Amino acid sequence: MRVGCFASFGDASVMRIERRAAPAAPCGAELLVGVDASSINGTDLGLRRGDLPPLTWGRMPFVPGFDVAGRVLATGPAVTAFSVGDRVAALLPHRGGGLAEQVLLAQDRAARIPDAVAATDAAAVTLAGLTALQALHRHGRLRARQRPGGRPPRVLVSGAAGGIGSFGVQLAALAGGEVTGTTSAAKTGWVRDLGAHRVLDRRADDLAAQLRVAGPFELVLDAAGRSRHRELAPYLAPGGIVVSVRPLHPDVLRALRPGRADFAAVRTAARSADLAALLHLVATGRLRVPVEHVVGLGDVARAHELAESEGRGKVVVDLTA
Numbered sequence: 531m532r533v534g535c536f537a538s539f540g541d542a543s544v545m546r547i548e549r550r551a552a553p554a555a556p557c558g559a560e561l562l563v564g565v566d567a568s569s570i571n572g573t574d575l576g577l578r579r580g581d582l583p584p585l586t587w588g589r590m591p592f593v594p595g596f597d598v599a600g601r602v603l604a605t606g607p608a609v610t611a612f613s614v615g616d617r618v619a620a621l622l623p624h625r626g627g628g629l630a631e632q633v634l635l636a637q638d639r640a641a642r643i644p645d646a647v648a649a650t651d652a653a654a655v656t657l658a659g660l661t662a663l664q665a666l667h668r669h670g671r672l673r674a675r676q677r678p679g680g681r682p683p684r685v686l687v688s689g690a691a692g693g694i695g696s697f698g699v700q701l702a703a704l705a706g707g708e709v710t711g712t713t714s715a716a717k718t719g720w721v722r723d724l725g726a727h728r729v730l731d732r733r734a735d736d737l738a739a740q741l742r743v744a745g746p747f748e749l750v751l752d753a754a755g756r757s758r759h760r761e762l763a764p765y766l767a768p769g770g771i772v773v774s775v776r777p778l779h780p781d782v783l784r785a786l787r788p789g790r791a792d793f794a795a796v797r798t799a800a801r802s803a804d805l806a807a808l809l810h811l812v813a814t815g816r817l818r819v820p821v822e823h824v825v826g827l828g829d830v831a832r833a834h835e836l837a838e839s840e841g842r843g844k845v846v847v848d849l850t851a
């Protein structure tokens with residue numbers, strides 16, 4: 531089978547195609563999935579640049595890719611939830627491997643793709659959508675947050691044009707939040723079209739003043755993972771929370787300040803119920819999947835280049851091309 535991989539860290543040009551043996555037959559509760567589409571996430575770009583080396587140690591050439599959408603080709607003897615031929619999407623574990631024509635994965639990482647949802651959309655929503663959903667609702671408990679007088683909570687999404695940010699804006703608005711997004715000046719209109727009530731240029735000289743006018747915020751989602759808590763905390767309402775996608779070990783967080791209620795870091799969980807909920811929102815037209823480019827596996831270096839240079843919505847790799 532073909533895989534997209536890199537053998538050394540660097541810019542998008544290090545991405546290449548290799549041939550590998552197809553996975554062995556599934557055992558236990560594993561599914562063998564024929565992959566139709568995988569999407570590129572900020573994490574793939576960080577891994578390729580060498581920003582997250584522990585995840586690639588001993589695994590070069592490394593096959594990135596955390597979301598897959600495709601069809602079940604075979605099932606292990608303990609599989610109960612899926613049958614051969616089912617269309618499924620899944621979040622793969624930290625070893626990645628989704629940029630491959632076939633993958634083995636545990637059935638509890640997968641969800642069925644509704645007929646109305648294209649594989650390219652299903653692949654694009656998986657990691658980014660799960661991260662946004664879990665950040666807002668599991669870590670941020672958005673539904674329990676209100677302003678005095680029952681007014682809708684104010685939500686700030688920093689990095690609003692990225693994969694996680696673009697789902698964060700939509701999911702926060704769907705939950706009734708009054709959403710402010712920050713992004714580069716050229717992308718403000720694009721983020722407004724996603725449903726943000728207000729979009730600010732993150733490089734504006736008077737950004738701090740504009741954030742004070744837009745806030746204070748009951749929930750701040752740092753969807754780019756670029757800000758420190760102390761940079762965002764001044765814009766929080768009393769009792770508000772900053773939720774960051776910057777991956778921090780729970781032990782580090784506990785050491786920082788035990789029991790703190792104003793900060794949480796997301797470690798995205800492969801919950802099939804959450805993925806099924808996202809796919810249902812897509813199927814029913816309530817969540818838009820902002821796929822900006824679909825690129826064949828043979829052009830995987832270009833796909834990485836597009837994802838890196840644009841930082842807007844999603845770039846999907848078509849494994850069938």
Ligand SMILES: NC(=O)c1ccc[n+]([C@@H]2O[C@H](COP(=O)([O-])OP(=O)(O)OC[C@H]3O[C@@H](n4cnc5c(N)ncnc54)[C@H](OP(=O)(O)O)[C@@H]3O)[C@@H](O)[C@H]2O)c1
Nearest residue numbers: 571572573691692693694713714754756775796797798841
């Ligand atoms: N904790 C977890 O479990 C988990 C899971 C998935 C991803 N992540 C992490 O989440 C991050 C975002 O992932 P993604 O897939 O959404 O990435 P992405 O699609 O590449 O988007 C990143 C966004 O960040 C914005 N940005 C770049 N530099 C910035 C800065 N200095 N300040 C504020 N915004 C900046 C960019 O747009 P603008 O030009 O508009 O600013 C871009 O839209 C990655 O670092 C990834 O590793 C963590």
